């Protein structure tokens with residue numbers, strides 16, 4: 001896809017902050033400052049961040065006060081029930097554009113008994129985003145049905161390919177486990193850029209190594225939440241992540257430059 005607000009030099013570094021809906025308060029209270037939207041919007045002003053992903057309510061209340069390319073997440077679900085995972089639309093593409101969105105995001109749960117309903121909603125999202133000429137980022141998280149391990153290489157590769165076939169510009173997928181598996185996922189995704197979904201906070205070096213691996217495999221970057229804003233040194237950690245994503249340094253050197261102990 002062409003360069004846009006959220007793709008810089010072919011790379012993507014999205015700060016995700018939709019966890020209050022998706023996971024509930026526990027993620028935010030794990031590191032108290034991150035319960036305050038001002039804190040996380042401030043982090044998103046980091047030079048290497050290419051977009052901040054939030055739900056409509058946060059976009060309405062805060063985005064205008066920050067110099068942050070906005071990615072409005074159009075659907076979501078809570079963590080309170082998971083029998084047939086379904087992410088309901090709560091914002092239109094039109095409203096997201098009014099709010100200043102430079103991209104829209106949409107979660108798909110392939111494998112869910114309700115995957116077809118989400119595919120139908122995605123049709124509206126993808127085609128309307130085309131009308132407005134803004135990119136669509138799809139969180140593609142297989143779950144439900146026959147999916148036993150959502151990080152199995154073939155499942156992640158299926159997710160990456162599905163994003164291409166449904167017309168997403170950027171796919172956000174789980175780590176497939178190795179450089180080789182990432183390479184296959186990136187190949188299967190064709191013109192769709194593939195990004196890594198962060199996951200629960202890991203060790204600073206461990207997570208940078210994961211990011212480095214998928215970049216080696218041809219991913220375009222990542223969309224990360226907890227691995228940034230649950231850290232005390234989030235700003236410095238973004239420096240290190242930026243170094244790895246934009247290829248300025250290997251993980252060890254990136255941590256040294258950021259003054260972070262691995």
Ligand code: FBP
Pocket residue numbers: 016017018019022023139141197198199200223224225226227
């Ligand atoms: P993290 O980097 O914190 O994992 O955030 C990525 C993300 O996709 C969020 O945008 C979303 O809220 C959450 O993970 C969904 O996680 P899951 O549905 O896998 O629990």
